[in-house]
Amino acid sequence: MKASVIRIANFNAAHRLFRSDWSDEKNRDVFGLCSNPNFHGHNYKLEVNVTGDIDPETGFVLDLKLLKEMIDDEVMEPFDHRNLNRDTEEFQRLNPTAENIAAVIWQKLRQRLDARYGLKIRLHETERNVVEFDGR
Amino acid sequence: MKASVIRIANFNAAHRLFRSDWSDEKNRDVFGLCSNPNFHGHNYKLEVNVTGDIDPETGFVLDLKLLKEMIDDEVMEPFDHRNLNRDTEEFQRLNPTAENIAAVIWQKLRQRLDARYGLKIRLHETERNVVEFDGR
Amino acid sequence: MKASVIRIANFNAAHRLFRSDWSDEKNRDVFGLCSNPNFHGHNYKLEVNVTGDIDPETGFVLDLKLLKEMIDDEVMEPFDHRNLNRDTEEFQRLNPTAENIAAVIWQKLRQRLDARYGLKIRLHETERNVVEFDGR
Amino acid sequence: MKASVIRIANFNAAHRLFRSDWSDEKNRDVFGLCSNPNFHGHNYKLEVNVTGDIDPETGFVLDLKLLKEMIDDEVMEPFDHRNLNRDTEEFQRLNPTAENIAAVIWQKLRQRLDARYGLKIRLHETERNVVEFDGR
Amino acid sequence: MKASVIRIANFNAAHRLFRSDWSDEKNRDVFGLCSNPNFHGHNYKLEVNVTGDIDPETGFVLDLKLLKEMIDDEVMEPFDHRNLNRDTEEFQRLNPTAENIAAVIWQKLRQRLDARYGLKIRLHETERNVVEFDGR
Amino acid sequence: MKASVIRIANFNAAHRLFRSDWSDEKNRDVFGLCSNPNFHGHNYKLEVNVTGDIDPETGFVLDLKLLKEMIDDEVMEPFDHRNLNRDTEEFQRLNPTAENIAAVIWQKLRQRLDARYGLKIRLHETERNVVEFDGR
Numbered sequence: 001m002k003a004s005v006i007r008i009a010n011f012n013a014a015h016r017l018f019r020s021d022w023s024d025e026k027n028r029d030v031f032g033l034c035s036n037p038n039f040h041g042h043n044y045k046l047e048v049n050v051t052g053d054i055d056p057e058t059g060f061v062l063d064l065k066l067l068k069e070m071i072d073d074e075v076m077e078p079f080d081h082r083n084l085n086r087d088t089e090e091f092q093r094l095n096p097t098a099e100n101i102a103a104v105i106w107q108k109l110r111q112r113l114d115a116r117y118g119l120k121i122r123l124h125e126t127e128r129n130v131v132e133f134d135g136r
Numbered sequence: 137m138k139a140s141v142i143r144i145a146n147f148n149a150a151h152r153l154f155r156s157d158w159s160d161e162k163n164r165d166v167f168g169l170c171s172n173p174n175f176h177g178h179n180y181k182l183e184v185n186v187t188g189d190i191d192p193e194t195g196f197v198l199d200l201k202l203l204k205e206m207i208d209d210e211v212m213e214p215f216d217h218r219n220l221n222r223d224t225e226e227f228q229r230l231n232p233t234a235e236n237i238a239a240v241i242w243q244k245l246r247q248r249l250d251a252r253y254g255l256k257i258r259l260h261e262t263e264r265n266v267v268e269f270d271g272r
Numbered sequence: 273m274k275a276s277v278i279r280i281a282n283f284n285a286a287h288r289l290f291r292s293d294w295s296d297e298k299n300r301d302v303f304g305l306c307s308n309p310n311f312h313g314h315n316y317k318l319e320v321n322v323t324g325d326i327d328p329e330t331g332f333v334l335d336l337k338l339l340k341e342m343i344d345d346e347v348m349e350p351f352d353h354r355n356l357n358r359d360t361e362e363f364q365r366l367n368p369t370a371e372n373i374a375a376v377i378w379q380k381l382r383q384r385l386d387a388r389y390g391l392k393i394r395l396h397e398t399e400r401n402v403v404e405f406d407g408r
Numbered sequence: 409m410k411a412s413v414i415r416i417a418n419f420n421a422a423h424r425l426f427r428s429d430w431s432d433e434k435n436r437d438v439f440g441l442c443s444n445p446n447f448h449g450h451n452y453k454l455e456v457n458v459t460g461d462i463d464p465e466t467g468f469v470l471d472l473k474l475l476k477e478m479i480d481d482e483v484m485e486p487f488d489h490r491n492l493n494r495d496t497e498e499f500q501r502l503n504p505t506a507e508n509i510a511a512v513i514w515q516k517l518r519q520r521l522d523a524r525y526g527l528k529i530r531l532h533e534t535e536r537n538v539v540e541f542d543g544r
Numbered sequence: 545m546k547a548s549v550i551r552i553a554n555f556n557a558a559h560r561l562f563r564s565d566w567s568d569e570k571n572r573d574v575f576g577l578c579s580n581p582n583f584h585g586h587n588y589k590l591e592v593n594v595t596g597d598i599d600p601e602t603g604f605v606l607d608l609k610l611l612k613e614m615i616d617d618e619v620m621e622p623f624d625h626r627n628l629n630r631d632t633e634e635f636q637r638l639n640p641t642a643e644n645i646a647a648v649i650w651q652k653l654r655q656r657l658d659a660r661y662g663l664k665i666r667l668h669e670t671e672r673n674v675v676e677f678d679g680r
Numbered sequence: 681m682k683a684s685v686i687r688i689a690n691f692n693a694a695h696r697l698f699r700s701d702w703s704d705e706k707n708r709d710v711f712g713l714c715s716n717p718n719f720h721g722h723n724y725k726l727e728v729n730v731t732g733d734i735d736p737e738t739g740f741v742l743d744l745k746l747l748k749e750m751i752d753d754e755v756m757e758p759f760d761h762r763n764l765n766r767d768t769e770e771f772q773r774l775n776p777t778a779e780n781i782a783a784v785i786w787q788k789l790r791q792r793l794d795a796r797y798g799l800k801i802r803l804h805e806t807e808r809n810v811v812e813f814d815g816r
């Protein structure tokens with residue numbers, strides 16, 4: 001019997017939409033205000049959805065304490081209260097759009113999570129802009 | 137690498153559940169208070185979910201400015217602060233249930249959106265009543 | 273020992289900002305889209321805040337069952353799934369702005385509530401527009 | 409034309425994560441604070457998602473009044489303001505994890521719902537812990 | 545220059561509305577389902593509002609780390625994942641209505657907080673029932 | 681007859697808690713992660729509460745279009761998608777704590793708003809940290 005468990009976490013980060021191989025003007029043309037050279041920021045709300053069999057012994061798909069630890073290690077510690085462009089390795093050259101942030105988080109958690117589980121990410125950048133990534 | 141982007145919009149509209157080929161009594165029997173002849177209304181919350189490849193150049197599935205423009209043209213302009221039964225062409229004869237509103241919005245946005253994208257609609261009529269439509 | 277209890281209710285209504293002694297043009301000039309002659313509507317979220325002594329016997333300021341009944345009688349029954357301009361007595365000539373709706377609800381509940389209680393109303397018309405009324 | 413309708417309900421219940429065939433110590437080791445012998449509790453938020461054809465006559469997938477009645481009978485009446493471990497038959501021996509509660513609710517509603525409909529359950533145990541169950 | 549800072553915390557607890565000097569019947573008559581002998585429970589959402597001068601050196605009314613520690617000590621540790629009637633000293637004889645819980649939390653935090661600060665408590669028992677207490 | 685109207689707006693900004701007359705070490709000691717030299721950021725949610733007489737002619741305390749324009753000019757244009765420390769004049773030397781941001785917004789709007797109105801600001805920095813400022 002399969003179920004999904006979803007753990008929600010929040011992190012607050014600065015970022016800038018930016019390609020270093022483009023001029024400031026082109027960055028501004030394509031990314032608008034989101035390309036402000038001094039950065040802006042968001043309260044990112046992350047939903048990590050893990051699908052698997054319900055363990056008949058515990059009634060858990062996965063102990064949420066373990067899932068919370070993975071999220072703390074892979075997302076909260078490196079991204080919370082950071083500048084995504086400057087303080088992280090992943091976004092040195094990768095543009096930190098919500099799509100790319102979700103994909104990076106998915107890849108980091110995928111490596112930590114046993115292969116028998118399915119994994120989907122939902123990331124809210126603002127109340128009105130949300131992305132989903134599931135590794136397809 | 138595929139992702140989904142979701143853009144959220146709100147519109148405030150009056151409507152009445154009603155079939156013009158039924159008597160007022162039958163409308164009342166089937167649709168209850170929702171068939172009040174003088175209309176009632178809702179703050180509709182719309183989630184437009186677009187799935188596609190993440191463009192490696194921009195890191196976007198789709199520029200949300202473009203998606204917002206489509207939603208403004210196809211949904212906000214014709215439906216916001218309107219009476220769905222009286223002020224729109226689509227619901228002259230089609231009963232404006234949440235299911236039908238979602239289907240109509242899907243069809244309007246489907247025509248605007250490049251065929252390579254997937255499209256799903258989620259429409260909240262109240263805090264407790266929600267519908268989903270994806271063109272199946 | 274004084275406390276406040278807040279009961280929250282939701283009603284869905286159509287309305288139109290409109291003064292019958294003004295021309296349609298003037299109504300449009302002053303009230304914009306909100307004056308659409310065919311009405312629009314909202315999910316109104318109402319917060320009724322009652323202040324009083326905590327009864328040492330029950331630990332209640334007021335039994336919320338009683339407060340819910342008052343709200344059902346005075347607000348839900350006459351306003352939910354109605355057209356405020358057409359289906360209610362109060363807004364035949366009074367413009368149903370959020371301010372006026374809150375004031376009317378306050379007056380109706382004030383008459384039902386024992387004089388020893390304080391009463392405040394908070395009414396959310398949309399996620400971004402809210403009013404407060406406390407009888408001052 | 410297929411759509412999904414989602415009805416949301418809330419119930420407030422006490423529970424304890426617990427296996428009667430384990431010692432109190434082992435329950436505590438595995439389930440932590442959630443195994444407190446005197447119980448703790450939650451405001452569970454339930455989303456019932458029903459998929460089916462939009463009836464061309466009514467514009468409904470399903471009359472939400474009927475869905476609300478099923479939820480009232482199968483979930484609200486037996487679970488709301490109850491102790492899941494003590495006051496229900498289902499959790500006498502089944503550990504009331506969110507996963508198991510969602511599966512039990514799915515099974516109860518599945519029996520009531522016509523076979524032509526699809527059924528999915530989403531259950532929020534807290535603001536940060538959510539589960540999904542769809543009978544797979 | 546005075547401001548208020550509000551820190552929000554959540555705790556999950558079981559309780560029962562109950563007076564030990566009343567019969568079970570009378571408890572049932574007055575408190576209804578809330579008096580279920582096996583308890584029910586809630587996700588309580590707590591807002592702690594502290595008013596004081598903005599410290600010109602730090603720009604803080606109060607370091608929220610300190611406020612969080614007080615809330616952890618006085619509320620989270622004793623109340624979270626507990627049965628308020630059984631596992632706490634305060635509600636051995638005091639009926640754990642939302643009003644009384646708010647008053648108890650206010651008194652506990654008042655003792656920890658320097659006298660120069662104002663203190664108000666807002667406690668959400670459910671999405672629809674909220675109380676406020678400020679020591680008047 | 682007095683009422684309050686509340687208009688809600690959201691802006692996304694980067695900031696750093698920081699005093700230029702303190703060493704980096706001291707900033708780090710006092711402000712912790714919030715003092716990250718590369719900045720972090722938030723989705724700030726702003727509630728502007730204006731109190732005044734309900735105009736008997738319009739039923740408005742204040743036309744919310746005008747209030748929205750003031751917020752756009754004084755808050756959205758200078759703060760949204762900005763770095764508060766670097767891109768604004770106000771926070772060149774003033775530490776951009778939530779308290780100080782609320783006070784600055786209050787002062788800017790106070791100058792725009794007719795003296796007959798009362799003004800209060802509520803600013804949500806995260807889901808759990810909120811401040812209020814009313815000019816006292």
